Amino acid sequence: MKQASSFEKVAARGWNLLNEGKPFTPIFVIGTMLLYHLNDLYTSAGALAISVIYVLPLLALFYYFDFPLLLRSYLWIPVVGFLMIFQSSYLSLWLLALGLYFFFTVFFWGTFYYHMRIGTTWWNFTRFWKLVLKNSDSTSGNAQEQIPKFVLLLGVWEYAFQHLDTGGLSITNLYQLILFYAGVAVFTWILHHFLFDWKPKPYESYTKENYSEAEEATNERVIVIVIDGMRKDRFEAAHTPFLDSLKQQGTEYTQMETVYPARTVVCFTSMFTGTYPFEHKIQSNMVWKLGAQTESIFDSLRKVDKKGRLLGIAHLVDTFGDDVDTVTAVMHNDVADQNIVQKGKEIMETENPELFIMQLISTDQTGHSRGVLYDDYIEKIEETDTLVKDYVDWLTEKGFMENTTLMVCADHGQADGIGGHGHLDEGERFVPFFMTGPTIEKGKRVEKKHSLVSMAPTIAQLLGAPFPDHSRGEVLTEQEKEDPSS
Incomplete structure (x- = not known):
């Protein structure tokens, strides 16, 4: 790759x-x-x-x-x-x-x-x-x-x-x-x-004011698969047997809300710092000052001698710097995610990080180039389902899924037109989000509204790391089993 x-x-x-x-x-x-x-x-x-x-x-x-x-x-x-x-x-x-x-x-x-x-x-x-x-x-x-x-x-x-x-x-x-x-x-x-009253309401307090940091890890590893730009209702309309099975094996959050503005670099920054653009200062895909102005989950992991890697497009370097393994976005869209999955396998084998985040880009690029209300977009989601199955099957075969939590989500949805996302039009605001693993309750649906800023503190809790310094997200405790061994 x-x-x-x-x-x-x-x-x-x-x-x-x-x-x-x-x-x-x-x-x-x-x-x-x-x-x-x-x-x-x-x-x-x-x-x-x-x-x-x-x-x-x-x-x-x-x-x-x-x-x-x-x-x-x-x-x-x-x-x-x-x-x-x-x-x-x-x-x-x-x-x-x-x-x-x-x-x-x-x-x-x-x-x-x-x-x-x-x-x-x-x-x-x-x-x-x-x-x-x-x-x-x-x-x-x-x-x-x-x-x-x-x-x-x-x-x-x-x-x-x-x-x-x-x-x-x-x-x-x-x-x-x-x-x-x-x-x-x-x-x-x-x-x-x-008239401008539809921005998501941010959490007002910091995570550390409401939750105690984990004294030890409950998971050896967390793997996050971000299917960029996968609109929730179009995902639900697609034939995705493997992703559906993951939802059934774990906990699904049906009201997971992205941040404003819902741009890829902004969303990823919020997801993995646990806070909002007004604090981490990444306001759009156009980054004037490189680097988030707050700690990220990668910084938190370093404090406990653990490693996190993010495999994604070049834009994400603007926020996370050397914590990103970049993939070229200049390739035919039919092979882009295949190549990314192959690179993801190589990173797991050579670096074995405790946190690995992989961004799949083909669904988003199809939405932008062909629109989200056409068959092209549904077909790309269905292809992604097959690729995620291939990757998770490989992880299982190689032993990487032992005591591992898997999160699957989108960073934002997409609206009509050029797969629009940014202003939280219909189809952008709420995104697919589910997680499965040894400490995750099976077959549960959480209807309460949550925000993607909860990802960073939840990952920190699972891996026994401190919360990022400006994390405001809630720790997703609804998914935890009362007895992880059951």
């Missing part, structure tokens, strides 16, 4: 500048304006550079606030306000922007990029354009969010540029802009204060 190269790790961070919605917006707006004014850059470069200052308040506002789900519909109100107040329309500029946007999302990203990276068909654009229009993801592919943003930003910038290029903005124009910015800011604050 090929590891992610240093180039791929850097490229993954670079790609997120275009993939994540917040950095994409200013990059796209600046690029579009430069292309639109390419012929007169020599004579008007100064006015163009100065006029961008007038867009900065809106850029800052759009970067700070998310405008998720239903809130994105309200983005058109400032656009209408701009047209009414400034009575300016820049149809040719907006049409260029729309053309560039759909070329980037549908053809470059949805077709060329996915064909080169994971082998999707060259005809993927015939489906991908529909996914872009329906997508609720917090990425550049969220047309319902990105279009009103760049229409407004380009309109304000062109308005300021044209006035500066012909003598400057009058006092009246400046007052109008200032009042407009203030109005948009107040409007945005009201929306987020009164």
Whole structure:
């Protein structure tokens, strides 16, 4: 199994500048304006550079606030306000922007990029354009969010540029802009204060305030299989006999909730630090400052001379550094998880860690490239079931499952459109989660709501390690047998 190269790790961070919605917006707006004014850059470069200052308040506002789900519909109100107040329309500029946007999302990203990276068909654009229009993801592919943003930003910038290029903005124009910015800011604050109420409520106290740390391990090993992006209701609709048997052999948590924003690197960081983005500081897949700002389960294990390894994509290095064995994400999607499972076997044989976490990526990539409400997605979940069976059978044969707890989960679900995840739309919030092992009660279903931040402290408890320093998750005690020997 090929590891992610240093180039791929850097490229993954670079790609997120275009993939994540917040950095994409200013990059796209600046690029579009430069292309639109390419012929007169020599004579008007100064006015163009100065006029961008007038867009900065809106850029800052759009970067700070998310405008998720239903809130994105309200983005058109400032656009209408701009047209009414400034009575300016820049149809040719907006049409260029729309053309560039759909070329980037549908053809470059949805077709060329996915064909080169994971082998999707060259005809993927015939489906991908529909996914872009329906997508609720917090990425550049969220047309319902990105279009009103760049229409407004380009309109304000062109308005300021044209006035500066012909003598400057009058006092009246400046007052109008200032009042407009203030109005948009107040409007945005009201929306987020009164309508943005679906974020999961975080645990307020730390794990160590509510639970005693284990004096000794009850398990020799914990193995975690994270099926990235496996939507709960689609998993339940798929034919997955082996994963279903694992649920029956152990305890299933039917209301396991992911974190906000439900992005892969954010979720993994929360899962294995036991806390939330406001504390570990990983806010999206675009990581500006490398490394979680809190202890991880890997740090906790080191305190008791135990080892943990995570096998996953290059993005996860940004949080967990040398605790990650990377896999290249540049391979045909039909063989990606097969290769990851093979690498997982090699790590178990050569390193024999007390904690091993393996990220399977094909289900997530199918959702992103082909959508989650199509047969392609169900088929990929069913293929994953077969691969997990192969891996667990191998672990059992080699003796690695003796006194071992196995956790199976998703890091987040996926919504309609481009397998959207981030804003906790339908299909994203609750994820499959079940565990089986010598201390785990068989055939139990826990209906109480729990959070994925419980994974780190539960793993620490099973392996006799201290809780990570900022862990807030509950220890999943409902699954424990009263008598582990029974």
